[in-house]
Amino acid sequence: MHIHLVNLDRNPERLAEFCDVNRHLTSVSRFPGIDGKKLEFDSLVHQGLVTRDILSMFSVGALGCAMSNITLWDRATANNQMVTVCEDDAIFNVHFEERAEELLQSLPKDWTIIFWGFNFNLFVCFDVLPGVSPCVATFSQEQMRGEVSAFQRQVIAPQAYKARWVFGTSCYSISPWGAKLLKSKILPLRPKTVPLPEAQLVPPYRPKWRTVGIDNCINAIQAEINSFVCFPPLVISKNEPEKSTVLNAG
Secondary structure, eight states: OOEEEEEOTTOHHHHHHHHHHTTTOSOEEEEEOOOGGGOOHHHHHHTTSBOTTGGGTSOHHHHHHHHHHHHHHHHHHHHTSOEEEEETTEEEOTTHHHHHHHHHHHSOTTOOEEESBOOSSSEEEEEEETTTEEEEEEOOHHHHHTOHHHHHHOOOOOEEEEEEEEOOOSEEEEOHHHHHHHHHHHOSBOOOEEEOGGGGGSTTOOSEEEOOSHHHHHHTTGGGSOEEEEESOSEEEOOOGGGOTTTTOO
16 A cells, blocks of 8 residues: 655655654655645635635645645546555554555445544544444543554554544545545535534534534535544544644644
8 A cells, every 4th residue: 555645845854753653664655745825825716626715714734735635636536546645743553554455455345535543632423333323432642642652563453434523634545436526525625614413422512513624624525425434543643733734834
């Protein structure tokens, strides 16, 4: 499985850290991330990629992140091949490649996207028993940050569950038909508020969520696509706001 690592040109230190932490990965290439500060906004509107009011919810960094992901989706469609994308703060389990390939083989032929990891500061919602009950899982981000080595060494036996809500794009794989479908459903990116009844069960007990990034734009259409989440995750991220290129793009 080849991994496309999204990394901004102005962040070589994040690239160096990624390479050091994930030395066990066998096939990774760097994708120069699109810097939100350098985007030509009028051009994005003209191309139908965003609405003119998108920055009322998206940060400039989140917009650059979204355009990076969408560019890689176009590559999947053009080459008619699955694309695996990760952010430069992603931390991979040492058995990632083997376990991920096994899970991919278990997916239905029309799968759209599978998330290999998610943010630990909020929750993930998936169908643990399809047609019977969803599951809303919460995590300890603070503890996870101190146990990175333990996570990487751990032998994990994950399963793929139908996703309802997943925060973050730390790492995922998208099929070529899934890339085309996502673009048709979420573009142009625009401000929206999306209901999620299950979120009332866990902090911050919010039944509606704003589309503040491409992850929530995908969440807004989860019921319409064949989306999956790997659980337990094979990829984690420390998700440190002070180092974020999405939150701190200027």
